[in-house]
Amino acid sequence: MASHVNPTVRRRRLGQELRRLRELKGMTAEAVAERLLVSQSKISRLENGRRSISQRDVRDLCGVYEVEDQRVVDSLMQMAKESRQQGWWHAFGDIPYSVYIGLETDAASVRNYESLLVPGLLQTREYAEAVIERIEPEAAPADKAKRVEVRMKRQERIHDPVSPLRFWAVVDESALHRVVGSPRIMREQLEQLIELSHRPHVTVQVLPYSVGAHPGMVGTFSLLEFADAADSSVVYLEGVTSDLYLEKHAEVQHYSVMYEHLRAQAHHPERTRQFMIELAKEYAS
Numbered sequence: 001m002a003s004h005v006n007p008t009v010r011r012r013r014l015g016q017e018l019r020r021l022r023e024l025k026g027m028t029a030e031a032v033a034e035r036l037l038v039s040q041s042k043i044s045r046l047e048n049g050r051r052s053i054s055q056r057d058v059r060d061l062c063g064v065y066e067v068e069d070q071r072v073v074d075s076l077m078q079m080a081k082e083s084r085q086q087g088w089w090h091a092f093g094d095i096p097y098s099v100y101i102g103l104e105t106d107a108a109s110v111r112n113y114e115s116l117l118v119p120g121l122l123q124t125r126e127y128a129e130a131v132i133e134r135i136e137p138e139a140a141p142a143d144k145a146k147r148v149e150v151r152m153k154r155q156e157r158i159h160d161p162v163s164p165l166r167f168w169a170v171v172d173e174s175a176l177h178r179v180v181g182s183p184r185i186m187r188e189q190l191e192q193l194i195e196l197s198h199r200p201h202v203t204v205q206v207l208p209y210s211v212g213a214h215p216g217m218v219g220t221f222s223l224l225e226f227a228d229a230a231d232s233s234v235v236y237l238e239g240v241t242s243d244l245y246l247e248k249h250a251e252v253q254h255y256s257v258m259y260e261h262l263r264a265q266a267h268h269p270e271r272t273r274q275f276m277i278e279l280a281k282e283y284a285s
Contacts, residue, residue, distance in 0.1 A: 008102025010083035012049035012231065014058075017076060019047040021065040035064050048247075055080045088153065092146050097243055100236055101154065108227040109166035111259050113216045116178065118189055119169045120151050121158055122196055122204070127189045128152070130181030158202065168203045170262045172216065176206065176279055187283035190276045197273055205266035206275055214265055215258040223255055 022032060029047070033040040045051035046061075058080045062073045089101045104110065112119050118127060125148065132139075132147045139147075157165035179186055197204040207214065222236040235246040235255045246252060267275060 006102060006106045007052075007083050007085050007087050008049070008099060009106045009226075009231065010079050010085075011052060012103075014053060014076060014079040014083055015047045015049040016232070017079075018053075018058075018061055021061070021067065022047075025065045027064075032061070032064055036060055048245075052084050053080050054084070089150060092150050095147075095150055097238065099245070100238075100243060101150070103224050103234055103236070103245075104154065104165075105157065106226060106231075107165060107224040109168070109225045111168045111170075111223040111225075113170045113221055113259065113262055114175055115172045115216060115220050117175050117180075118171065118193065119167075121155055121165075121167055122169065122193055122202075123151065123155075124185070124189050124192050125152060126185045127180055130185060134180075158196070158199075164199075164201045166201045168205075168263075170205045170207055170216070170259070170266050172207045173209050176276070183283040187280050190280040190283065194273055194276050194280070197269060197276075203269055204272055204276075205263060205269055206272045207262060207266040208275075211265045215261050218258075221255060221258075223252070223259060 022029070029043040030040045033043050036043075042051070046053050046057065055077045058076045059073070062076065067073055087098075087102055087105065089095055089098055089105075095101065110121075112121075117123075117131060120128070123131070128148050128151045129144075132144050132151075136144055136147070158167060176186075176190065180189075193204055196202045207216065220238060224234045224236060226233070232247050232249075233252045233256075235252055237244040237246070246255070266272070
């Protein structure tokens with residue numbers, strides 16, 4: 001599914017390298033902005049990889065940082081060129097969470113906590129259609145259909161026979177009791193969860209009502225990790241109109257500890273499968 005060059009990841013790596021060069025020079029983002037007659041926010045966006053960067057920007061920044069090794073400059077210029085390419089998701093037009101899709105496409109593993117829904121990567125088509133229909137009631141039918149197709153396309157990472165995404169999901173029990181679409185859709189969704197949970201790279205745990213209050217009550221989140229050591233882990237927090245990406249080590253560590261608590265309090269994967277089998281029978285009746 002992933003193309004040879006992932007523009008989202010290229011932007012992140014390029015931004016990290018530019019930040020490193022700035023810090024080696026002992027300059028603040030404000031000082032760099034003043035030298036280039038641009039806003040400080042532009043420098044920040046370039047460094048956090050949330051904005052595409054032109055080769056001209058790279059050339060100007062390398063000039064400010066007095067980078068003398070032309071090989072370094074050429075490498076950064078190439079990364080800038082690749083960061084402006086389009087990923088597979090661009091074919092679907094304007095996708096609100098396109099940055100996340102780019103990260104997920106290149107991730108080696110994702111740890112996800114869901115409080116209200118079955119994780120998107122594990123949803124059946126009919127479940128996804130029912131969810132998107134209700135979450136986006138005023139969206140045009142074509143836009144809803146596009147969202148569903150993007151979700152199905154993302155799932156190719158789970159089914160990749162060569163390098164599948166390692167996916168660990170902790171799902172609140174309430175998500176499986178909430179009838180999305182119909183009892184039949186819920187039964188088929190549970191059957192798919194049971195089937196996927198047998199795969200060696202997919203782990204599903206249900207967090208039961210009996211645990212009471214727990215760290216996940218602050219909201220849904222995902223932890224993305226990458227095979228390349230140069231790519232720092234990311235915490236993804238989905239919002240209604242905008243999303244939040246946390247990359248500082250202390251922030252990632254905080255959420256990692258939270259996730260360990262959730263995993264410890266959730267049903268064991270085998271007990272989770274039995275729970276889902278029993279619940280599927282209830283929906284079938």
